[in-house]
Amino acid sequence: MFDYLIVGAGYAGSVLAERITNELGLKVLVVDKRHHIGGNAYDTYNEHGILIHPYGPHIFHTNSREIFEYLSRFTLWRPYEHRxxxxxxxxxxxxxxxxxxxxxxxxxxxxxxxxxxxxxxxxxxxxxxxxxxxxxxxxxxxxxxxxxxxxxxxxxxxxxxxxxxxxxxxRVPVRTNRDDRYFTDKYQAMPLYGYTRMFENMLHHPNIKVMLGTDYREIVNLVPWRRMIYTGPIDAFYNFKYGKLPYRSLEFAHETLPQGWFQPVGTVNYPNEQPYTRITEFKHLTGQRHEFTSIVYEYPRAEGDPYYPIPASEPKAIYKKYEEEAKRETKVRFVGRLATYQYYNMDQIVGQALATFEKIKLELADESADPLRALPQ
Incomplete structure (x- = not known):
């Protein structure tokens, strides 16, 4: 019997798995459809030995000391200010x-x-x-x-x-000074050994079982669990009963070039005639030294993995219907960008997960005080 079934091994799922096991001593099963942990923040070494972000650049920044110190339990940092x-x-x-x-x-x-x-x-x-x-x-x-x-x-x-x-x-400010940093947050850094290593440290616990390459629907009725934390698309959870929530997706074209550097900064935007929106060169982000360099072109797409909830009135109206359904759930919590149809930064998802954990602690404390509340209805 698992105390929690957590759907998704990205930030929201991993933070909650770590907190629930390390602080409460409960047993957690984390399930992810992909064959890796870390969600879109997953990084890996390519065939040339260069550390890349398969799902596009992820640059960590936050003004929250609490969030930065929490993640610092699982990684050392490389100071980095994105330009x-x-x-x-x-x-x-x-x-x-x-x-x-x-x-x-x-x-x-x-x-x-x-x-x-x-x-x-x-x-x-x-x-x-x-x-x-x-x-x-x-x-x-x-x-x-x-x-x-x-x-x-x-x-x-x-x-x-x-x-x-x-x-x-x-989200993009306008400045009258010469500050050319993309972000101005107090804490700006990259995990020294990469995001994946940080997630591995987060999920390293005897009470955490991770199943990859698995749709949670395949095991939800086979594995006993008491509560669920769902971080996937909320419309999929409800079988699209109110319609499919629209997202913008991305296609990534990765290239490794036999040269030291490709461009002067981490990312160059192309706002006009090119079909891609930006090119990122990973060695700027990671600080890795290598005789070759790896870059990625980003092409926006209508179809594909859901990346960006569309900030318009009609999608928001659809989401509200799913949100009302979610409020009535007694054994399922919805956390993260896809589950709440919000365009969150990485630190905001960590903050949401930590706040959710505090609610879970209060809920379990109430149940301990009144054991009848924990019984199935």
């Missing part, structure tokens, strides 16, 4: 847009104070910020929006920014 350039008008320019972006693009020599006025003169005032287009044009005007944001967003989502929730482009 991104955008290929615009034949130049590689810093993104998020900053002082150097504007000065190089227009051959100007503005100061930070002058740039604020420069933006203000071009910004389109909006009474209400409703869409992703509104977010950008209200800050920097339409020309920079067209050069840096519109094409990239249309490729990524197959929707115009005017059709997308404001949260999409709000």
């Amino acid at each position: 991104v350039l955008a290929s615009v008008d034949g130049q590689l320019l810093p993104i998020p847009i900053n002082l150097d972006t504007v000065n190089k693009l227009y051959n100007l020599n503005l100061t930070s104070e002058e740039l604020e006025s420069w933006f203000a003169a071009r910004a389109e005032k909006k009474e209400r910020i409703l869409t992703s287009e509104d977010v950008v044009v209200s800050k920097v005007g339409r020309e920079l929006y067209e050069k840096f944001f519109r094409g990239y967003t249309r490729k990524q989502w197959d929707l115009d920014p005017s059709q997308l929730d404001a949260t999409v482009t709000a």
Whole structure:
């Protein structure tokens, strides 16, 4: 008898498996359809011995000391601040847009104070910020929006920014200084030996059993369990009874090149004519030294593995129906990006899992105080 059946061995499932076993001493079965742990954060050495991220770049960053210290139990860190350039008008320019972006693009020599006025003169005032287009044009005007944001967003989502929730482009700030870091979080680092090693350490416990290459439906009625934590797509859990939730997917084209370096920073965005959205070179992220280098092109797709919940009103309305079903479950908790149809960063999923564990502790404490509550209804 397992105390918990956990569906999915990514961040949400692995954190909860570790907490439930190490702090509560309970028995956990973790099941994943893929043949590896770590979810999309899984990394591995390719045939040339270069550490790559098969599902695209994963860069860890957080402002939460609690989350960083928790993960530090399972990994040492390599300090790393991610930098991104955008290929615009034949130049590689810093993104998020900053002082150097504007000065190089227009051959100007503005100061930070002058740039604020420069933006203000071009910004389109909006009474209400409703869409992703509104977010950008209200800050920097339409020309920079067209050069840096519109094409990239249309490729990524197959929707115009005017059709997308404001949260999409709000994730990318605009700066008036020369800070060219993609993130400004207090903690920015990469697991020293890779994400997979970190997950292995997290799941290394005699009370954790991991089954890979297995759909949980194959074993859910064969293996005895008391409670379930589900981190997969919530619509699949309910057999798509209210319809399929839409996602954007990605196709990854990996290449290894017989040269030391391919590009000057970890990621270069291509917001305009190219069919791909970005190219990432992994050695920047990992710090690995190798005579060859590995890169990955990302091509947005409508079909494939679910990566990005679509931030629009119709999908949200569908999700709400599934959410109401989930609230009525007494033995199943839904955690993670796919189970809650939210575009979470890695640290946010860890935070959600840790918060869920605190709720589980309270629930079990209540049951200990009143044993009748734990009996099947």
